[in-house]
Amino acid sequence: MNPFREAVLRNLQQPATRREEPEEDLHAKPREISDQELTEIDKLPTKAAACELALDINANIELLEFKTDVAARAEKLEYLRRANLSQRCRHVMSNGDTCGCPALRDQQYCRFHGQAYESEIDLPVIEDVDSLQIA
Numbered sequence: 001m002n003p004f005r006e007a008v009l010r011n012l013q014q015p016a017t018r019r020e021e022p023e024e025d026l027h028a029k030p031r032e033i034s035d036q037e038l039t040e041i042d043k044l045p046t047k048a049a050a051c052e053l054a055l056d057i058n059a060n061i062e063l064l065e066f067k068t069d070v071a072a073r074a075e076k077l078e079y080l081r082r083a084n085l086s087q088r089c090r091h092v093m094s095n096g097d098t099c100g101c102p103a104l105r106d107q108q109y110c111r112f113h114g115q116a117y118e119s120e121i122d123l124p125v126i127e128d129v130d131s132l133q134i135a
């Protein structure tokens with residue numbers, strides 16, 4: 001194994017009380033790393049300095065990944081909010097419940113029930129055992 005990797009792993013495996021940062025502070029802003037630091041990694045004087053830089057880089061990467069994940073979740077939440085605002089299918093099922101699926105744009109029913117009502121033969125919508133029997 002490469003010595004740099006060993007040093008990083010040793011640092012990470014030390015008990016929390018022996019490390020400089022006893023536990024991860026979620027409010028701590030990761031140290032900003034300059035482009036110069038990244039291009040001069042080969043000039044780092046000690047394993048400890050390399051290890052510190054690796055940990056700082058890791059903290060920055062984790063923050064970026066976390067932000068990306070949060071942004072994706074926020075986008076998903078927005079889609080779900082918009083979906084929940086959409087008009088619902090007005091079909092009333094044999095048990096009295098309404099369908100609840102989003103209705104097609106500018107229509108009263110969802111895709112399934114819209115197709116069922118467009119049928120040339122006037123059959124009840126087949127959606128459960130009872131309606132199948134009736135049909």
Ligand SMILES: [Zn+2]
Binds near residue numbers: 091
């Ligand atoms: Zn429906």
